[in-house]
Amino acid sequence: MDQTTVRQLLDDVRENRVSPESAADRLRTLPFEDIGFAKLDHHRRLRLGLPEVIYAAGKTPAETAEIFARMVAHGGNVLATRASEEHAAAVRERVPGAEFHARGRTICLIQDSTERGKGEIAVLCAGTSDLGPAEEAVVTARVMGNRVRLSADVGVAGLHRLLAQKELLATARVFIVCAGMEGALPSVVAGLVAAPVIAVPTSVGYGASFEGVTALLAMMNSCAPNVTVVNIDNGFGAAYVASMINRL
Amino acid sequence: MDQTTVRQLLDDVRENRVSPESAADRLRTLPFEDIGFAKLDHHRRLRLGLPEVIYAAGKTPAETAEIFARMVAHGGNVLATRASEEHAAAVRERVPGAEFHARGRTICLIQDSTERGKGEIAVLCAGTSDLGPAEEAVVTARVMGNRVRLSADVGVAGLHRLLAQKELLATARVFIVCAGMEGALPSVVAGLVAAPVIAVPTSVGYGASFEGVTALLAMMNSCAPNVTVVNIDNGFGAAYVASMINRL
Amino acid sequence: MDQTTVRQLLDDVRENRVSPESAADRLRTLPFEDIGFAKLDHHRRLRLGLPEVIYAAGKTPAETAEIFARMVAHGGNVLATRASEEHAAAVRERVPGAEFHARGRTICLIQDSTERGKGEIAVLCAGTSDLGPAEEAVVTARVMGNRVRLSADVGVAGLHRLLAQKELLATARVFIVCAGMEGALPSVVAGLVAAPVIAVPTSVGYGASFEGVTALLAMMNSCAPNVTVVNIDNGFGAAYVASMINRL
Amino acid sequence: MDQTTVRQLLDDVRENRVSPESAADRLRTLPFEDIGFAKLDHHRRLRLGLPEVIYAAGKTPAETAEIFARMVAHGGNVLATRASEEHAAAVRERVPGAEFHARGRTICLIQDSTERGKGEIAVLCAGTSDLGPAEEAVVTARVMGNRVRLSADVGVAGLHRLLAQKELLATARVFIVCAGMEGALPSVVAGLVAAPVIAVPTSVGYGASFEGVTALLAMMNSCAPNVTVVNIDNGFGAAYVASMINRL
């Protein structure tokens, strides 16, 4: 994957600095750190240019703190998502400067505040109940080095609230739009802007909202062509892609 | 219905041969006309104040024509829905004045053009592909004695087209809103009007639209409280209820 | 949306009382009150003629109480739905006169008891387990200024109980029918009345009732044409639409 | 399975009339006739006391005719279900007396018209479109030796049509109730009778009827306890069970 490294390796073989056997091994094994219950992919940061992120939900507080601390030691910003207060407490014991954002359930440490995005990312959400995924998106985008603006409670049943965000609609470079229930907001926003819209269905609603499935399906069927969709409540993923786009 | 029977019954009441109470009971347990493959409920028109309607889809052209003709003979307007060209041809052989509306798949004969609705019914549809159910609604509402106005191609990804219908939005007494794909239009319309909105999911779309199921689910989860929903492509049912409301 | 206001604004521009820039701004921004975690739409009451309602489920007791109190200050009736005892306690500390209805999970304050509906709204429910959504509908309809009558436990497997409600069936202007399990009651009621029936599927049942989905689907497929449907357990929405209809 | 046969066999072994080896073989192999593409279970008629039935849908006309003819040769009544006109033509070439009932798609030959049921089986259907499965049930029940009465077009949205069948409701020994759309008829019938009700969901409807799935689910959730359910459009199965019950 790193053409230079591969050629260097092959030059080393030709020059007898490396045996063919060990070269064959190294060609197969990119660097990662095996800590027993997980394989930390520090190389990922180099390879993809974006920090590895800890998905805390399936891990114990102790495991999360261990991984978090090792990542901090490798430099760069570190982010844990789907974290509980218990995860946060464990992490902050190891890394006192880490911040916990309860609504979006994220823990982060910003060691590098370079702005990498070329414009602003707008995060809109339909109702106050959608703020969880929206804030996960906001924190993620900030950790990835972007300017972000959040506009909440701009659902389609009161269009004037959305239309009042005209300046934001006109200037942001990428849009992340979170909505539960009927999931209509991304279509409406996408019709008003000339930029990619990443739709985040949220699990907000009851009955036939099926914990976000209805919103997801609605967004997949958007009549606006500039909409793509991520998983339910996946504010992180939306912000990750938005960051990649905003760096272009 | 047997007009003679009803008169006889009322005579009996006048002559004290039947008590008013038992007459009231008998009026409830109602006569209908059995023609072998169906039981025609001519009384329904009196009981519900609205014409019985023929659902042609499961019937042969001959059966449809037979029922249509018998209903015509009982007076009032007659409507057949989900009709094919073959149904229409068979009906028009028996009832030459009957009209066939191909896009909405309706056959109708208007024998009584009294306007019964007190205001106007608005029918809006998101795209040109939604015109089928929309026109079924328009014809049904007309047969039921309403003034109707249709506004097509006002989907949410181009809000200005919808906002341009301001006068219609401000004046109609009931709204029928047809949309497929993400089914967002009823929510947006409902936020703009102070009247009941009847949402008709349409089978327009592909892939994860699931032949209208996504639109149906989205509409069930509308964040606007003045929305109720009927079955997929059920323009007829929407107009039937709208007519009832418009007579109030 | 308020034609007079728009014209006045444009007159003001012509007369130089308002600059074009600020007029452009005002045209975009209808009045709402931003309290940080939500945008209160007091204008809605004027615009739609019906009170804004607080959906308490996703909000903390403190947030709910804050919004409730602000709405009380703007006058008119105030309603919170999906409220817990904790929500109620917090609201009543701020607004001592507010009532909590536990079964239907509503908090309300009636400051204006004008009767606005022109007739009576009937609320029927199939079993005693359906009383939750039914009572949500009853309270909502009352807050909206309607006379309401509730008839419980009239499910279709014991038709005589339903037929005994003959007077109510004959006189109400709009019907709200709540049923779980097979969701058959709205179809039967709709066949007996000449008025709109709003069907509320409830999450009552087990196994293949799928928390109300079976009832919802059954109601969408009603063989009676005067039935429209709202989301599972959405007694509030049903009453909201019924109120709009009852004012016509 | 035939205790007598087993004992006879073992007696034969004790008496050395049969070797243990061949007895072991015979114990494993109950009589059926292998005709290459199918194993005809003539034993079934004896074992269950009811004729084997040919499910024609997956078979060629020639195969169907072959099996039909072989069954005729074994005596008793023969029935083929899900048969097309092509199947019927092929069968009647081999068995000229066989009758084809197009609406219910059955081919039958009644060689034994003994009445075996002790009472009458009632078959009710909600609309004229449900007549297909209803007639499959009627023919099946007749082939099985029952008196059957069919009452069509008695759907729940016009209760008076159903209540007019009072005599049938009071006297039949088992009920088969076919309905599509919301599938409510079995619940209503079951509340009016003191007998088992076998519900047959039909694929009648459109949109969210999902080809009978909604009716099936509704019937599974019947609030009446005397309802059991068979597969969509399975008039045959309903009549088969009804026949077994009617023989008790």
Added chain:
Amino acid sequence: MDQTTVRQLLDDVRENRVSPESAADRLRTLPFEDIGFAKLDHHRRLRLGLPEVIYAAGKTPAETAEIFARMVAHGGNVLATRASEEHAAAVRERVPGAEFHARGRTICLIQDSTERGKGEIAVLCAGTSDLGPAEEAVVTARVMGNRVRLSADVGVAGLHRLLAQKELLATARVFIVCAGMEGALPSVVAGLVAAPVIAVPTSVGYGASFEGVTALLAMMNSCAPNVTVVNIDNGFGAAYVASMINRL
């Protein structure tokens, strides 16, 4: 039911104060006892010949005890299903003789032990985890006056256990077969017996068993024609129908 009213009505007929016809009508539109939160249908016992049953799941212990006690006062056997220990405690305070069966979650009082069924009902279940619905069926059938035999842990992956029940398979008059997971047992049993099989899907399993939905679907598709199906875990309904059949 109001015994006095019935007698009065019959007196009126004898004295020619009421015609037999209208008396017959009034007997159909039936009295019930309204206790506020429910309408007790004591007449049901006469009408259907089977006791009314309390579905405790949606009721408080106090409500359950109240209804249970009133039913006891009317005589006959009384049954409450889906009851918790709390329900049982409340009932037994009012009706000390009531029995609670924890596994099947039933409370019952047998005041009338007449055997009404003409044969034996067999209840089979696939695994020990299916014993809950199976025992609900056993208790229900006993309350309804039947002899019942239960055979547990006879799942299809160890056929010899099932085949060992040969005597039961040969003699029972109706079969109730409970199975979760792949729900195959009813098909296998039905192939071995010449009697109606009522299949009860259970919520036993994990993953793609979908809390009994897979078993339900499998049973609906049984290749044996003598199978009908009730809702998931509905041992009560199965026994109710089996009782009706066993009385024939």
Added chain:
Amino acid sequence: MDQTTVRQLLDDVRENRVSPESAADRLRTLPFEDIGFAKLDHHRRLRLGLPEVIYAAGKTPAETAEIFARMVAHGGNVLATRASEEHAAAVRERVPGAEFHARGRTICLIQDSTERGKGEIAVLCAGTSDLGPAEEAVVTARVMGNRVRLSADVGVAGLHRLLAQKELLATARVFIVCAGMEGALPSVVAGLVAAPVIAVPTSVGYGASFEGVTALLAMMNSCAPNVTVVNIDNGFGAAYVASMINRL
């Protein structure tokens, strides 16, 4: 939406060049062309900077040709998707230069070949059966002014085929990845690249592929964070968003 136009309009009002009434009207009506069965939004090209596209599936060949021709007259590139041979024939009669690409079902006319994208868009597909949506994406991206490279038949069960595309993986600016069946390719590609991946589930497969639903769900759950998803077979939408990104 065009701030300059709005201010100009208001200036005109102040200067009495435009009456307030007509200004109010114009503020509501952005330019679109109403041709009866559709409202052509030529303004869209200006507003979003991308051509309006004709979704031919629900339109007749004549309607499609009419709209296509009008769009050609307004300049810029024109694209019709989901087009049949009949659509193509009708269009080419009006616009002889239009090209039809049968596999991707697109008709296009390129009047402006300016390259607008800043890099290359890669389109990968898992199997040869996925070529339909892939080619729809390729044509769309070209019409929108991008360089595009297609690499087919690189499914995950033969990883070496994918890894052989190393140069493309390293250089493209945006990736469109089409896959049916298990839909795994986008995850694998996303792990190998440092760019946004737009996943297009295709309807390729059978049985439990559910016409693309399985692939869609798999893609929504990608363990790679740089994946967003569009509707099944929606190569057009993927390319539309990719074009927007590639212009940044």
Added chain:
Amino acid sequence: MDQTTVRQLLDDVRENRVSPESAADRLRTLPFEDIGFAKLDHHRRLRLGLPEVIYAAGKTPAETAEIFARMVAHGGNVLATRASEEHAAAVRERVPGAEFHARGRTICLIQDSTERGKGEIAVLCAGTSDLGPAEEAVVTARVMGNRVRLSADVGVAGLHRLLAQKELLATARVFIVCAGMEGALPSVVAGLVAAPVIAVPTSVGYGASFEGVTALLAMMNSCAPNVTVVNIDNGFGAAYVASMINRL
């Protein structure tokens, strides 16, 4: 993947027989043949030890014939699945010796009849309608070098037919069991044998069989632990895995 080749290549680099650049290239590109619309993986035969197979369903007859002919040229047995008569005709024009099996929809050419499996593979199917996938499995297994025995029409509702296959049940090394409808046969077979059972759900059935989904779900939930499952109608996949197992 071929360690020897990799080492040889690296030795070549050390010995200057190959330049590092071209070695880097070769390391990425395993041999496959690009014929435009597909990448033929002749290497696969070597790598996995089993023939590549052509999935004809999404390919034209000409494409299928082209690929088939090229594969024949590389030696070994060749198989095309999901083939129509048209595919077969096109192939046989190029490869006259190819056989077409219509029921299982396979085209094959056996150039190498070495028996590679160590035992016998048993293929059982529940009904005659399941013969399609069963024969696909039989042909596939033969092409892969196995002895195969097929036993049809041994469904669970007539257990004696299955038990009569005792010798086959006792001796086969791997079992492939095809069933539609309730999909119970694999569980029953698995309880009778001490070998792996590969279950193939078939699309046989109607109504709630959902084209094989019910059978698939049932098989996933088998109470027998020696069952694994493949996709609906995937006789090919079952035989492929069975072949791998039979070679061990």
Added chain:
Amino acid sequence: MDQTTVRQLLDDVRENRVSPESAADRLRTLPFEDIGFAKLDHHRRLRLGLPEVIYAAGKTPAETAEIFARMVAHGGNVLATRASEEHAAAVRERVPGAEFHARGRTICLIQDSTERGKGEIAVLCAGTSDLGPAEEAVVTARVMGNRVRLSADVGVAGLHRLLAQKELLATARVFIVCAGMEGALPSVVAGLVAAPVIAVPTSVGYGASFEGVTALLAMMNSCAPNVTVVNIDNGFGAAYVASMINRL
């Protein structure tokens, strides 16, 4: 099932050592031990050559301990799956040597450590969250007498981690691959190995992962032909089949 036993029995009958009646009985009843709430099938170990396993989830700790102890007494290895800490405590009181593996929720006692498998079983899992089912598979395979190797955290979004397991991929005889989310790992592994792959979908994920259903569906649609699938989180079943295969 044991031909020798059957012949012996029949010889005994011929020699009058056993009466025909008791032979008939014994032919029906294979040995199992009835302990009231369950029928222990000790014969199974002989019949299938593999230990019976206790599914603890639906059993009380006391029941589980009772069965476990009885099985220990019959010799061989004993395994309980889906066990909680409470189950483990109860078992270890009766069988102190039993081991509890918390992550995979298994209790086991190895009394016979004979290696019965002929090669190694590889267990791979996509993420650390999939370790539960993976460890259930590992313990099961060991109890069944296999060498097992586990490789965790080798998900497809970081292919280098998987490719680093080259030696394991090349040598294992059977593969068990556990993955949640998009479930892509089995396809990728299957493309790299020449051995059967048993895919275990896990309930890891959120939103549209539907607790493992998405992974299950994806695996059913694997484009690699050497994949079969077991139920969600069914590490036990996968290992059971893998053990059978590994003994061949």
